Amino acid sequence: MSTHKNLNPVEYPVPPFVEQPQPSPGLAGKMIPVPDHGEKSYKGSGRLAGRKALITGGDSGIGRAVAIAYAREGADVAIGYLPEEEPDAVEVIRLIEAEGRRAVALPGDIRSEAFCQKLVKDAAEKLGGLDILVNNAGRQQYNESIRTLSTEDFDATFKTNVYAMFWITKAALDYLPRGASIINTSSVQAYKPSEILLDYAQTKACIVAFTKSLAKQLGKEGIRVNAVAPGPYWTPLQSSGGQPQEKVMQFGESAPLGRPGQPAEIASLYVTMASVESSYTSGQVWCSDGGTGTL
Numbered sequence: 001m002s003t004h005k006n007l008n009p010v011e012y013p014v015p016p017f018v019e020q021p022q023p024s025p026g027l028a029g030k031m032i033p034v035p036d037h038g039e040k041s042y043k044g045s046g047r048l049a050g051r052k053a054l055i056t057g058g059d060s061g062i063g064r065a066v067a068i069a070y071a072r073e074g075a076d077v078a079i080g081y082l083p084e085e086e087p088d089a090v091e092v093i094r095l096i097e098a099e100g101r102r103a104v105a106l107p108g109d110i111r112s113e114a115f116c117q118k119l120v121k122d123a124a125e126k127l128g129g130l131d132i133l134v135n136n137a138g139r140q141q142y143n144e145s146i147r148t149l150s151t152e153d154f155d156a157t158f159k160t161n162v163y164a165m166f167w168i169t170k171a172a173l174d175y176l177p178r179g180a181s182i183i184n185t186s187s188v189q190a191y192k193p194s195e196i197l198l199d200y201a202q203t204k205a206c207i208v209a210f211t212k213s214l215a216k217q218l219g220k221e222g223i224r225v226n227a228v229a230p231g232p233y234w235t236p237l238q239s240s241g242g243q244p245q246e247k248v249m250q251f252g253e254s255a256p257l258g259r260p261g262q263p264a265e266i267a268s269l270y271v272t273m274a275s276v277e278s279s280y281t282s283g284q285v286w287c288s289d290g291g292t293g294t295l
Contacts, residue, residue: 012036013234014259015250024141026240028060028088035234037065038264039095044072047275051075052127054120056110056168057137059089061235062185062228065263066134066270071096071103073271078104078123080137102127110137111159116167120175130175132274135165136185138203140242142196154199161203165210178222181274184211186229186285188294196244204229208285215283224282226273231289234260256291 013033020032028035042065053070057063058079067077077096081089089105096103104126108115124130139160143149169182176182186207193201207227215225232252239248252260266288272278273286287295 012259012262012265015253017249017251019245019249020239021245022236022240024139024240025082025085026060026236027085028064028236029091031234031236031239035061036262036264037061038068038072038267041264042069042072042267044069044074044099047073047271047277048132049074051131051274052078052124052129053132053134053274054078054080054123054127054130054168054172055134055136056080056119056164057185058134059085059092061237062230062233062263062266063134063136064088064092065267066136067092068095069267069271070132070274071099071101073275074101075132076102076104076127078106078127080106080108080110080119080123082109083107110164110168111156113163113167116164117171120168120171124172124175129177130172131177131180133169133172133176133180133182134185134270135168135182135207137164138185138200138237140197140200140237142241142243143198144196146198149198157199157203161200162206162210165207169214173218173223176223179276179279180223181278182214182218182223182225183270183273184225184227186211186227188229188231188287188289188292190229191294200242211285212283219282224273224278226278226282227285228266228269228273229285229287229289229295230261230266231255231287231292231294232260233266234262252290254292255289259290261288261290
């Protein structure tokens, strides 16, 4: 008989999953099973006490997990999200406030430069400053062929994933002090692109280059810039057109751990990158892909 203890706090779901199409951008509350964003599992220890963070795409998925983790680590948090995602955003705001932290909801479309500028200004004013920026919001819609990938869709993906990151970061530099941290969400798609994610994979590669170049620019100002490259994580991005339904049903199966990651499992990377414990870490891309070892 084995005497080894199971060190996992929970047994996370493994595929197959049920078919569950949603219109984009999708809601976490409608996923089966509902993702774990750390609502009950994440325990903070004051690592970000007194910090002020803006997180785009903070209503669901990885952004939601990061918002919860940051609040439990002592930070005040503003989240950006699309108006259609209001049901998820309301839950996140409630969870942040439950930790006694200031929570700011900022709905809008980051494909607009004017909104991106307003997003940063409103976040800084309502939080009383800004010293962590997490560029996390993303658009992913699969397409089988470049022949059927429209300019409209290509443009929407780049505006959401690349242009918005540029606009938001540029605006944030008016507020970010020495010691601040910028964290961008890339993807393993930047290094191992899928044939059906031609536009999305390109944007995630752009994010890697942006991160490494900007880290060199801002180093002398004491502002660190890093990125996280998630593998297969169980978020609405997948079920709302990010993958064909047959792939959603088997999502994460090919990872050595045999399942998709849950957003709660990656939040700690964003905490570590933002904390003073990583004060000499900049220009890096940290991968979490369930054992594939993409990076």
